[in-house]
Each structure stands twice: as C-alpha cells, then as structure tokens.
Amino acid sequence: MKILLINPITRLNNYVSNLPLGIAYVAASLRQEGHDVRIFDLDAHKYGKEDVRKTLEKCDYDVLGMTGIITSFQQQRWIIDEAKRVNPATPVILGGVGVSSIPELFFQQTKVDVVVCGEGDIAIREVLARLSDKKGLADVPGIHYRQGGGVVKNPPRSVVRDPDTLPFPAWDLLPIEKYLCRPSPAWHKKNMTFLTARGCPYQCTFCQPTGGHLYRYRSIDNVIAEMKKAMGLYHYGHALLSDECWPIRRDRCFEFCEKVKPLNIEWSCTGRANLMDEPLVEAMADSGCVMVGMGYESASHIILKNIKKSQTAEHERKAIRLLQKYGIVPSTSYIAGLPGETPATLRETVDFIEDLDVPIFDFFFATPYPGTALYDYAVTRGKITDPLPLVESYEEMASNLLVNVTDMSDEELIRIKREAEVELREVYRRRHPLYFHLERLKGFYERLLARWRSGSLPKVFLHRLGRFLRKWGIADSDRLLRSGEYSWLSDKRV
Ligand code: B12
Numbered sequence: 001m002k003i004l005l006i007n008p009i010t011r012l013n014n015y016v017s018n019l020p021l022g023i024a025y026v027a028a029s030l031r032q033e034g035h036d037v038r039i040f041d042l043d044a045h046k047y048g049k050e051d052v053r054k055t056l057e058k059c060d061y062d063v064l065g066m067t068g069i070i071t072s073f074q075q076q077r078w079i080i081d082e083a084k085r086v087n088p089a090t091p092v093i094l095g096g097v098g099v100s101s102i103p104e105l106f107f108q109q110t111k112v113d114v115v116v117c118g119e120g121d122i123a124i125r126e127v128l129a130r131l132s133d134k135k136g137l138a139d140v141p142g143i144h145y146r147q148g149g150g151v152v153k154n155p156p157r158s159v160v161r162d163p164d165t166l167p168f169p170a171w172d173l174l175p176i177e178k179y180l181c182r183p184s185p186a187w188h189k190k191n192m193t194f195l196t197a198r199g200c201p202y203q204c205t206f207c208q209p210t211g212g213h214l215y216r217y218r219s220i221d222n223v224i225a226e227m228k229k230a231m232g233l234y235h236y237g238h239a240l241l242s243d244e245c246w247p248i249r250r251d252r253c254f255e256f257c258e259k260v261k262p263l264n265i266e267w268s269c270t271g272r273a274n275l276m277d278e279p280l281v282e283a284m285a286d287s288g289c290v291m292v293g294m295g296y297e298s299a300s301h302i303i304l305k306n307i308k309k310s311q312t313a314e315h316e317r318k319a320i321r322l323l324q325k326y327g328i329v330p331s332t333s334y335i336a337g338l339p340g341e342t343p344a345t346l347r348e349t350v351d352f353i354e355d356l357d358v359p360i361f362d363f364f365f366a367t368p369y370p371g372t373a374l375y376d377y378a379v380t381r382g383k384i385t386d387p388l389p390l391v392e393s394y395e396e397m398a399s400n401l402l403v404n405v406t407d408m409s410d411e412e413l414i415r416i417k418r419e420a421e422v423e424l425r426e427v428y429r430r431r432h433p434l435y436f437h438l439e440r441l442k443g444f445y446e447r448l449l450a451r452w453r454s455g456s457l458p459k460v461f462l463h464r465l466g467r468f469l470r471k472w473g474i475a476d477s478d479r480l481l482r483s484g485e486y487s488w489l490s491d492k493r494v
C-alpha cells in the first residue's frame with residue numbers, strides 16, 4: 001500500500017527539533033513489510049497550511065498516518081479535516097504519545113478512522129494488513145477505531161519486548177540534513193539522535209513515559225551497529241541519546257561507554273540525579289560524553305516527595321558536582337507550581353540553584369498532561385472540568401500557567417516564578433559576567449549556524465525585517481512578514 005506519514009510542527013520557531021524517531025520507526029517497520037512509505041515532514045521544513053493542502057491534493061496515497069505529541073492537537077485536527085475534505089474515503093490513522101492519551105477526544109473532534117495507542121511499530125502493520133484484505137479490525141490489539149456510528153476500543157497491546165528485533169529508523173525518508181544541523185552540545189558538530197531503550201520504570205506524577213513503565217533495552221551491540229551505520233552515511237560528530245532515562249541499567253551504561261569510545265564522537269544523554277555515581281560519570285566523560293540532561297524539578301523535599309521523584313536535593317547536588325568534576329555540562333530543568341508548592345518551597349529551589357551556580361536550566365510551569373497522575377490530581381480537585389480547552393491550549397514550552405494545582409493564587413504563582421527567573425539570571429550574570437555573555441553569544445552563533453545550514457536564514461531575516469518595518473509603519477511589511485512566517489501561526493504570533 002502507499003502510505004503518507006505526516007510529522008506535524010513541534011517547535012513553532014524556525015528551529016528544527018529532534019529527529020522524529022517515532023515516525024521514523026513506524027516508517028521503517030512499514031517498509032520492511034513492503035509498503036511504499038513517504039514522510040511529509042512539516043516540522044523540518046516548517047511547512048504551512050497551503051503546503052499541506054497542496055500535498056494532500058497532489059499526493060497519491062492509500063492511507064494517511066500522522067504522529068504528534070500532546071501539543072500537536074490543533075494542527076492534527078486541522079490536517080485531518082483537510083485530509084477528509086480532499087480524500088473522504090482514505091483512512092486516517094493517528095499514533096504517538098499525544099493521541100494515545102486522549103483517543104476519545106480525537107474521535108469526538110475529528111473524523112479520524114483509527115487511533116493506535118502506544119507503540120506503533122507492529123500495530124500499524126496489522127492495521128494495514130486488515131485494511132488491504134478488507135477484514136475488520138476487531139482482532140488488532142491496542143487500537144480504537146470507528147465502526148458504524150460508534151467507536152470500538154480494542155484491548156491494549158503488549159509492548160515490544162525485545163527492541164533489537166525492530167529495524168533501524170528510516171532516516172532516509174526524512175530531510176536528514178536538516179536534523180543533522182540542529183544545534184548540538186558539541187557546537188558545530190553534526191548531531192544525530194538515537195534511542196537505546198524504551199520506557200521508564202520511575203513513576204514521576206507529571207510524566208507519561210512514551211514507552212510506558214516497563215523498561216526494555218536494546219543490546220549495546222545493536223545500538224553501536226546503528227550508530228556505525230549512521231556514521232557511515234551522515235558523518236555526524238555528536239550523538240544524542242534521547243531515551244526517557246538513559247542510566248537505568250548501570251552495567252549497560254559501562255558497556256556503552258566502552259564500545260562508543262572507539263567511534264571517537266561526542267555524545268549526550270538523559271540522566272537522573274540518583275543514578276549518577278563517580279565511576280559511571282568518569283567512564284562517561286572518558287568516552288566522550290559532553291552533556292547530561294536531568295529533570296530536577298525542585299529542590300524541596302516536600303515537592304520531590306509529592307511528585308514521587310525518587311530523588312533528593314542531595315542526589316541533585318552530588319550529581320551536578322560529579323559532572324562538573326569530569327567536565328560534563330549538566331543541563332537541569334525545573335518546574336514551578338507542582339502540588340504543594342508555596343513561596344517557601346520555590347525559595348528553596350532558587351537558593352539551591354544559586355548555590356550550585358549552574359548556567360543552563362529550563363524553568364517550566366507545572367502542566368498536567370492527560371495520562372499522568374498530575375492530570376488525575378487536577379481533575380479530582382476540580383481544576384480541570386473539560387479537557388478540550390486545556391488540550392487546545394498546550395503550548396511549546398510550558399511557559400504559561402494553564403492549570404494551577406497549588407493553593408496559591410494564579411497571580412502569586414506567576415509573580416514568584418517570574419521573580420525567581422529574573423533573580424537567577426541576575427545572580428548568574430553578576431557572578432560570571434564574561435561567561436554569561438559568552439553563553440549568549442554561543443547561543444546566537446549556534447542558532448545562526450543552524451539556520452544557515454538548514455536554509456531558513458533568509459526566511460528569518462525577511463520576517464525580522466518585516467517586523468521592524470511594521471513597527472515603523474512602513475508599507476508592504478505584511479508581505480515580508482508572511483514570507484518569513486508559516487501560516488500555522490501567522491494570526492497568533494505576528
Ligand atoms: C525528542 C523529544 C522532544 C523534542 C521533539 C518532539 C518530537 N517531535 O519528537 C522537543 C525537544 C521539541 C520536545 C519538546 C517538548 N516535549 Co518532548 N520529548 C522528546 C522525547 C525525549 C523523545 C521522543 C521520541 O523520539 N520518542 C521515541 C519514539 C520511538 O516514541 P514515539 O515518538 O512515542 O513513537 C512511538 C509511538 O508513539 C508510536 N507512534 C508515533 N508516531 C506514530 C504515528 C503513527 C501513524 C502510528 C501508527 C504510531 C506512531 O509508535 C512509535 C514507535 O513505537 C520524549 C521522551 C521519550 N523518550 O519518548 C519527550 C516527550 C515526547 N515530550 C514531552 C513533552 C511534555 C514535551 C514538552 C511539552 C516539554 C515542555 N515542558 O516544554 C515540549 C513540547 C514541544 C512541542 N512544541 O510540541 C512528553 C509528551 C507527553 C505527551 N503526552 O504528549 C514526552 C513523552 C516526555 C514525557 N515522558 O513526559 N520533546
């Protein structure tokens with residue numbers, strides 16, 4: 001069959017985000033079955049509505065498949081409407097971590113035919129086999145589908161137990177050069193993304209691991225074989241391991257370090273404060289690790305306990321010090337407004353960050369995503385009554401307060417978070433003026449380089465020029481603005 005797979009936009013700025021491994025795995029699995037697969041990558045090209053319309057009209061396909069995380073809801077709804085307008089009889093199949101948590105809402109709000117919940121590698125093959133044989137979908141686990149006037153919900157599917165059995169992602173179906181040039185922690189080096197395992201056994205209440213809570217890992221030989229194959233094809237210099245949590249199995253981590261070293265690349269991974277110890281960090285540094293991303297969320301004992309983080313501020317402090325000792329950059333992220341947050345608990349976190357004296361951190365608002373315990377908590381407390389407006393408002397960086405699950409007023413929570421961010425920036429700038437400005441310069445250089453390499457620099461330039469001209473009331477600026485903006489956002493952003 002001819003399958004068109006769509007990857008919606010994840011970052012609405014001009015950045016290319018991470019290699020979309022989910023859709024690349026699904027594509028590889030379909031190709032292995034002999035299907036003719038294409039990926040229409042809106043995110044990499046930042047295609048707008050007009051491009052989508054034209055493609056749906058011109059492209060010859062038997063089935064449309066689409067991925068997305070929870071923030072893609074509005075785009076996916078629009079694309080399904082368009083697809084059904086252009087080809088009403090062509091089946092639309094949705095998958096990905098977003099739709100998996102709200103299948104009912106998609107059936108209510110769109111004309112989607114099939115929703116695959118959870119891992120799609122095998123499920124999509126079975127769905128296509130039934131569709132091509134014109135058999136019903138009743139015996140395909142892990143899907144919801146329309147039948148007659150209703151929606152049938154099949155029992156859940158068991159996860160792929162041995163990820164080594166899966167083919168490597170179909171990189172060649174993506175505009176891979178664009179992904180290779182996204183900024184990487186290794187400055188100008190080309191960046192490639194890999195997934196060495198699926199799932200995460202931890203139970204943090206705000207998170208819904210894509211692969212569920214059953215941790216399944218690839219053999220290191222299989223991972224290294226994939227890395228070598230990609231190296232032969234794309235000559236990358238930095239590898240990002242975007243597992244939900246890389247250091248779950250210590251023995252495996254040491255084996256990885258030993259076997260990745262001869263590749264002579266730099267690499268980064270996700271980490272966890274309570275799992276980092278000196279021998280491991282030393283081995284990581286020795287084999288080329290340059291950055292570890294870790295969710296710290298808070299430094300308050302009360303908050304860490306409330307969110308079942310299974311780590312303490314002491315773990316957090318120790319992990320940072322260890323990484324710093326071995327020259328690995330710790331990239332930590334924090335969340336303000338988790339259950340139990342008060343001005344005092346946020347103060348603890350701010351004091352902790354100031355004490356650590358680290359430059360890089362993300363600070364989000366606690367955002368309940370469907371499928372998480374935090375979401376259920378917010379529903380139970382009457383903070384979410386209708387999921388639709390909330391799902392429609394999820395945004396790129398969780399930088400606005402959408403649901404307040406604390407006992408503080410919205411105004412107070414917004415104010416203390418803003419004050420915390422300003423204070424942290426100021427303290428860091430005062431302590432390390434040179435480094436602060438160098439970091440900013442480095443960020444600017446990386447963005448410039450990434451945009452130059454991906455060919456989006458002229459677009460950005462035109463958009464900025466348009467904004468400048470419009471500010472000064474100079475005619476024709478709107479045309480310039482449009483030429484630099486994608487139509488998804490033009491109403492909202494410009
Ligand atoms: C890379 C990444 C990003 C990238 C890009 C996202 C992307 N397009 O992949 C960036 C850095 C931009 C990002 C940002 C954010 N992210 Co993020 N990110 C990830 C990460 C680390 C890896 C994604 C991945 O490659 N997974 C591996 C693949 C194999 O899994 P998969 O994509 O789910 O695909 C499988 C199935 O879902 C299914 N499937 C997928 N597509 C399709 C399509 C079809 C047709 C079918 C049948 C099946 C199918 O089959 C696939 C193979 O089994 C995950 C955590 C993780 N390790 O999964 C979080 C994760 C996806 N992110 C998450 C969140 C919350 C965010 C942010 C909101 C964070 C924030 N506070 O700012 C932002 C939002 C960005 C935005 N504007 O949308 C959540 C999503 C929760 C949700 N319910 O949607 C995750 C799951 C982390 C978590 N555990 O909470 N993220």
Ligand code: SF4
Nearest residue numbers: 200202203204207244
């Ligand atoms: S936040 Fe990280 S450690 Fe916690 S459940 Fe999610 S992926 Fe696992």
